[in-house]
Amino acid sequence: MSEQAPSARTKRPRRVMAVVLLQFRLARLLRHRAELAELPLAVFETVGPREVVVEVSEPARQAGVRAGLTVTAARARCPALQAVPVSADEHMELEEAAEAALQVGPTVELTRPDLLRVEIGGSAHLFGGEADCIAELQRILAKLGFQTAVAVADGPDIAAACARALQRRQPARPSQWIVERHQGAESLARLPLTVVPASAEWLQRLERVGVRTFGQLAALPRRAVIRRFGEQGERWHQLAHGQDARALEPHRLVDVVEARVDFDEPTAQLEPVLFQLKALFDRLEQRMCGRGVAALRLRIALGLDRYSKDGEGVCVETIALGRPLRASAPLLAIARERLGELRLSAPIQWVDVAVLDLARYLGRQYDLLDRSETTGEGLDELLVRLGAAFGADAVFAASLAPRHRPETAYTRERFDPTRTAAVAVAPHVRPTALLEAPEALEWRGDRVRVLYRGELWRHRVLGVGPPERLVTEWWKQGMARDYHVMEVDGGARWWVYRDHDTGGWYLHGLFE
Amino acid sequence: MALPVPVPVPDSSADPKRQQLQALRGLLRSYEKRTGIGEGPLVLPTGCARLDAWLPTRGWPAGEITELVGPAGGGRLSVPLLAVGAAAQRFQWCALVDGEGCFYPPGAARFGVPLSHLCVVRPPQGRRAAWAAEQMARSRCFGLVLLLPRHPIAEAQARRLRQAAEAGRCAVLVVAPKGSTLPAALRLSVEPEVAGAGPRVGPYRERDELRVRVGLLRSRSGGALRPLRGLVLGPQDAPAPDPLALE
Numbered sequence: 001m002s003e004q005a006p007s008a009r010t011k012r013p014r015r016v017m018a019v020v021l022l023q024f025r026l027a028r029l030l031r032h033r034a035e036l037a038e039l040p041l042a043v044f045e046t047v048g049p050r051e052v053v054v055e056v057s058e059p060a061r062q063a064g065v066r067a068g069l070t071v072t073a074a075r076a077r078c079p080a081l082q083a084v085p086v087s088a089d090e091h092m093e094l095e096e097a098a099e100a101a102l103q104v105g106p107t108v109e110l111t112r113p114d115l116l117r118v119e120i121g122g123s124a125h126l127f128g129g130e131a132d133c134i135a136e137l138q139r140i141l142a143k144l145g146f147q148t149a150v151a152v153a154d155g156p157d158i159a160a161a162c163a164r165a166l167q168r169r170q171p172a173r174p175s176q177w178i179v180e181r182h183q184g185a186e187s188l189a190r191l192p193l194t195v196v197p198a199s200a201e202w203l204q205r206l207e208r209v210g211v212r213t214f215g216q217l218a219a220l221p222r223r224a225v226i227r228r229f230g231e232q233g234e235r236w237h238q239l240a241h242g243q244d245a246r247a248l249e250p251h252r253l254v255d256v257v258e259a260r261v262d263f264d265e266p267t268a269q270l271e272p273v274l275f276q277l278k279a280l281f282d283r284l285e286q287r288m289c290g291r292g293v294a295a296l297r298l299r300i301a302l303g304l305d306r307y308s309k310d311g312e313g314v315c316v317e318t319i320a321l322g323r324p325l326r327a328s329a330p331l332l333a334i335a336r337e338r339l340g341e342l343r344l345s346a347p348i349q350w351v352d353v354a355v356l357d358l359a360r361y362l363g364r365q366y367d368l369l370d371r372s373e374t375t376g377e378g379l380d381e382l383l384v385r386l387g388a389a390f391g392a393d394a395v396f397a398a399s400l401a402p403r404h405r406p407e408t409a410y411t412r413e414r415f416d417p418t419r420t421a422a423v424a425v426a427p428h429v430r431p432t433a434l435l436e437a438p439e440a441l442e443w444r445g446d447r448v449r450v451l452y453r454g455e456l457w458r459h460r461v462l463g464v465g466p467p468e469r470l471v472t473e474w475w476k477q478g479m480a481r482d483y484h485v486m487e488v489d490g491g492a493r494w495w496v497y498r499d500h501d502t503g504g505w506y507l508h509g510l511f512e
Numbered sequence: 513m514a515l516p517v518p519v520p521v522p523d524s525s526a527d528p529k530r531q532q533l534q535a536l537r538g539l540l541r542s543y544e545k546r547t548g549i550g551e552g553p554l555v556l557p558t559g560c561a562r563l564d565a566w567l568p569t570r571g572w573p574a575g576e577i578t579e580l581v582g583p584a585g586g587g588r589l590s591v592p593l594l595a596v597g598a599a600a601q602r603f604q605w606c607a608l609v610d611g612e613g614c615f616y617p618p619g620a621a622r623f624g625v626p627l628s629h630l631c632v633v634r635p636p637q638g639r640r641a642a643w644a645a646e647q648m649a650r651s652r653c654f655g656l657v658l659l660l661p662r663h664p665i666a667e668a669q670a671r672r673l674r675q676a677a678e679a680g681r682c683a684v685l686v687v688a689p690k691g692s693t694l695p696a697a698l699r700l701s702v703e704p705e706v707a708g709a710g711p712r713v714g715p716y717r718e719r720d721e722l723r724v725r726v727g728l729l730r731s732r733s734g735g736a737l738r739p740l741r742g743l744v745l746g747p748q749d750a751p752a753p754d755p756l757a758l759e
Contacts (some may be wrong), residue, residue, distance in 0.1 A: 347549030355539070377651040381607075386644055390635045396626045398617030410617045415631040432589050432619035433612070457584075462706065492585030493722070510618060511722055512589035512687075 013181060015121040015130065016151055016248070017105065018159035019137065020167045020175070022119065022147045024114035028093045031145045031279065032261060040078050042073050045086040054086065058172070067449065080084045095445055096259075096283055097141055102290035104137045107158065109248040115163070115437070117156045119248055124152075134176045142355035144286055144411045147172065153179040153187070155244020161188060161214075164195040173297045183241030189215030196239070205229070214240040218500060253291065258354040259283045266305035266347035268341060273348055275336050280353045281328035288355070294324030296357035300335060302342075302351040315344060323414065334388040335481040383415060404472040406434060406508065407481055428468060428486060431495040431509030437507035441496055448488065450507045459488035464496075471500075484509070541640040554603075556683045559594030562728065566740045568733045569698060572656065572683040574656035576697035577674050579688045586704040587724040589615075590745045592658050592685040598667055605656030606633045606659050607648045611641030611662040623745065638662030642669045651682050659686045670694045681748035705742065 019029065021295050025043040030036060040060035042053045053070040062077035071083045091112055104127065105118035120133055127133040134150045139150050149170070151162035158179065166175045171304050179187045191214055193203060193348045207241045211217050217225070218240035225233045238244070261281040269275060278301075288294055302315040317338055325331060359389075387395045409430075449458040453460035465485035471477050480500035495509030548644040557573030558564050564571050572595055574576055582588040596606045608615060608630055615634075616629055631654070633644050638661065645659040646669070656676075665673070665686070674695050677684040686694060727739035 047517070111657075379651070382647060382651045382653060385632055386647065389640070390633065390644070394634045394636065395633075396632055397618075397630060398632060399623055400618055406616075406618075410627075412632075430619040430622055432593065432614065432616055432623075433585075433614040434616035434619075436613055487706075488585075489706075490583055490586070491706040491723075492583055493704065494585055509619070510585040511587065511616075511619070512585060 011123075012121045014119070014154060015124060015181075016154070016156045016159045017118045017120045017130075017134065017137070017150060018156065018163040019097075019101065019116040019118065019141070020160075021114040021116070021141070022148065022149055022167060023055050025086055025090060026057055027146050028087070028090055028475075031093075033264070034084060040065065040081045040272040042074055042081055043082055044072070044074075050102070051083075051085075053083070053199050070185060070193065071372060081418055095146060095251070095254070096238075096287055099253060099290040100140050100144060100286035101137060102292075103286075104133050107248050108251045108390060108510045110251045117248055118154065130178050131176070138174055138176070139193045140286060140289070142174075144284060147174045149175050151179065153240075153244070154181060154184050154242065156185040156246055156248055157239055158188060158242065158244045161191060161195045161239075166193050168195070182242065183216060184244065185240065186242075188240060189213065189218065191511050193217070193236075196236075201465055202232070211512065215270070218252070245307045253370055256354055257284060257287055257291075257358065257373075260352040262350040263348065265308070265347045265403045268344075268347040270309060273339065273351060274332065274336055277353065278328065278332050281331045281335075284355060285326050285328045285331075285355060288326040288361070289359070291358070292361055293358040294326040294361040295331070296321055296324055296359045297357040298331070299336075299354045299356050300339070301352040301354075302339075302344065302348050303352070304346040305349045308349075317342070318356070320392045321384050321388060321501065323384055323387070324361050324394075324462045325381070326361060327381065330384060333381070334385050335391055337385070358489065406430070406470070417442070419422055431511045432491075433510040433512040434440075434495075434512075435508055439495070441505040441507045443505050446503075448486075452507070458491070459492070462487045462489060467498075470497075485511075532757060556595055557602075558591070559596070559599040560591075560743065560745070562743060563594075563740065565589070566726070568696070568728070568731050571628035572685060573660055573697050574655070575678045575681050576682045577670075577684045577686060577694055578698040578700065579686050579694050579696040579727070580700050581619065582700050583704070587657050587722040588687050588702040589660070589701050590699075590722055591624060591724065591726070591743075592656075592687070593623055594745065595632050595683075595685075596620075596625045596658075597623075599655045600626045602655070602661055603654060605629055605631060606656040606658065607633065607645075607654045608658045609641050609645045609648070610634045610660050612639035612660040613638060613662070615660065636731040642666075642673055645684065645686075646673045646676040649673065649682040650679045652680045652682070654680075655684055656683045659684065661686065661688070665694060667693070693723070696730065697732045697740055699728075701727040701729055701739075702735050703727070 026041065026435060029041070038059065039057070040063050042060050042065055043055045044051045044053045053065065053067055053069045055065060056065045058079055060078055063081070065074045065081060066080050072081065075081050083459055094110055094114065098108045098116055101108045101118050101471065105120040105123050106120040109117040111117070118137070120130065124130045124133040127136050130152050134152065136376050137149050138150060148469050149166035151159045151452040152164060153159035153162055159185050162177050162179055166177055169175070192212055193206060193214065206217070211425060213222070217237060220237070222234070222237055225237045241340060261276045262279060263272070263276070298319045298321065300317045300319065304315060305312055319334060383395050393412060395415065397415040398410045399413045400407055401411045433450070439450050439452050446461045447458070448458060448461055467482040467484055470479065470481050470483060481497040482498045483495060483501070485493055486496045493511035494507055495511070496505055496507050498505050523759070555569050555573055557571050558567070565720045580588045580592060599606050606629060610632055613634055615632065617685050619626055631697050635641050635644055641659060642665045645657050648654050648658045686696070688694060690757060705725050722742050724745060725739050725741050726743055
């Protein structure tokens with residue numbers, strides 16, 4: 001027995017997926033300003049005194065605009081060109097994509113401006129293989145508005161080089177490349193060195209000795225490369241031979257799951273706000289999927305136009321969901337109901353959604369025979385929506401509690417139809433309706449009268465049942481009551497009690 | 513460069529699991545349509561055999577509103593509560609929208625109502641109770657929705673409620689306040705029967721059951737004009753224990 005190794009898990013080979021977000025800057029711009037999609041569009045960055053175009057849309061490309069031109073030169077070719085500067089907070093979108101990518105692998109490394117690397121060696125089989133794993137991630141990122149070029153290889157830099165090569169071949173269309181195990185050198189051999197980010201000076205040094213591809217670099221003797229190009233040369237030489245053992249640097253998640261959008265023009269209509277909220281909820285959904293969590297409490301902040309008359313300030317709505325939820329459709333339905341009730345003093349300038357409380361998401365079991373699925377909204381989503389409208393405590397399944405005080409003889413539990421329970425029966429006669437607060441009963445002879453919700457009830461007593469004495473909680477605000485079932489004319493039955501402390505009679509329930 | 517031919521990427525909006533499930537559901541629906549089964553009952557048993565036999569619809573009609581009127585404390589809530597147990601036996605869930613804010617689960621449990629199958633919604637101050645009932649009826653999640661409104665239901669809201677019942681194939685029972693006018697397929701009066709005048713003040717034989725008289729005020733499908741007398745609601749009429757119960 002001791003000779004046999006313990007049943008350790010099979011160690012899976014290291015595999016890394018590199019994901020290039022295609023035309024990332026344009027894509028993130030169109031996420032916020034979809035109306036620009038049909039226009040000739042260019043994103044530029046400022047390099048010293050020059051404004052250099054880095055990405056162009058298809059209409060601009062057809063007009064002759066290319067990356068690398070200055071904005072002035074680009075406008076000369078296409079006078080209708082819309083030039084937009086690179087946003088300073090574009091890394092936030094990349095972080096969102098990184099969080100979403102956690103759905104396919106446990107470790108994600110993020111490289112600005114547009115590259116992700118995901119360790120999938122231990123998780124690809126869960127999706128049915130590497131090809132399916134790639135397809136899944138491309139589907140997830142497409143939901144966020146990003147098309148991708150994806151490559152899988154033994155190491156992070158080989159995979160990244162292959163993904164960049166795919167990007168060059170098809171700059172705007174999704175594609176994938178799986179480099180088989182130990183085939184990194186062969187795959188890189190025909191790729192130009194420019195697929196790996198490096199300075200122009202470095203590439204020129206290599207070109208001077210006739211090295212333009214990884215294959216040519218691999219053919220050089222290792223010692224000669226080290227002598228001439230130093231440490232960096234050695235690293236590239238190893239890469240050209242398929243040696244890529246660098247560990248990924250895990251991306252650290254921010255604490256708050258939050259998303260925000262600004263409107264170009266303040267809007268007083270609900271529909272544009274909901275349109276943007278849908279996009280925000282989609283983004284939050286993917287991020288929560290990546291983290292394996294769901295929202296319990298949301299905060300929707302509406303920034304009001306500060307230039308309008310009464311527009312100073314922010315309108316904040318907090319929504320308690322009652323149970324973990326992350327799907328965007330029900331969240332949007334909840335937001336629609338809540339925001340529809342608002343009366344704002346000024347148009348809305350921006351919207352910010354933050355998840356205040358997170359809970360672990362335990363997944364959802366689909367039901368083949370569940371007909372509610374045909375309506376597009378399941379029971380969970382419906383209950384969350386009702387909980388958000390009335391308060392999470394207002395939607396419940398009752399459960400009997402062994403307490404004498406009638407007001408606390410049951411507890412509110414989450415309605416969970418999959419949970420089965422024995423039918424509990426109250427041991428004593430109890431009414432089906434209990435008044436919110438006992439009403440004083442005036443009893444003279446065989447006549448009673450009581451004022452209930454502004455209505456005066458006068459009746460003749462036909463009979464009164466024997467008492468059920470309930471004495472409890474003497475250690476705090478005690479209760480000592482004799483409860484009776486009272487039958488009044490017409491046959492209605494009341495649940496009344498005599499209070500030992502005051503001696504007065506009260507109506508507490510009705511046998512409805 | 514020796515790059516591979518790009519592989520087409522599947523439709524980004526498709527969730528494979530959900531798609532497979534939808535395909536299976538489609539097969540199931542076509543089978544049900546072909547064989548005429550599985551469409552669900554058109555009526556929901558009331559949980560009381562006598563009442564089922566007396567009602568012109570032979571139960572609470574699904575896809576319609578049934579209105580119950582009567583004096584307070586006269587059993588008008590206990591009658592529909594019996595159906596919760598019957599629905600649980602058919603693996604259907606029930607909802608109670610408690611606009612009145614007075615539903616008392618221990619009392620319902622005396623009638624054998626499986627509380628775990630009853631989803632209670634208690635809107636604060638009874639506001640938007642009819643809206644909540646409409647949402648639940650439309651969802652197709654519940655076989656029976658019982659509404660206790662605090663305020664009279666507006667005509668437009670009542671119309672929406674009826675449409676929701678029809679869309680969700682759900683039996684909607686409304687314990688109506690005075691003066692309500694609902695587009696109900698069935699309107700019943702529930703009144704208590706006097707158990708008999710005993711001594712004016714003194715011992716009274718306490719019984720577990722309520723004895724009520726049910727009258728038919730309106731029915732789209734005709735029916736008996738004579739009221740159903742002596743309907744006893746109590747533990748003896750309670751449905752069998754929850755079939756899903758573990759113990």
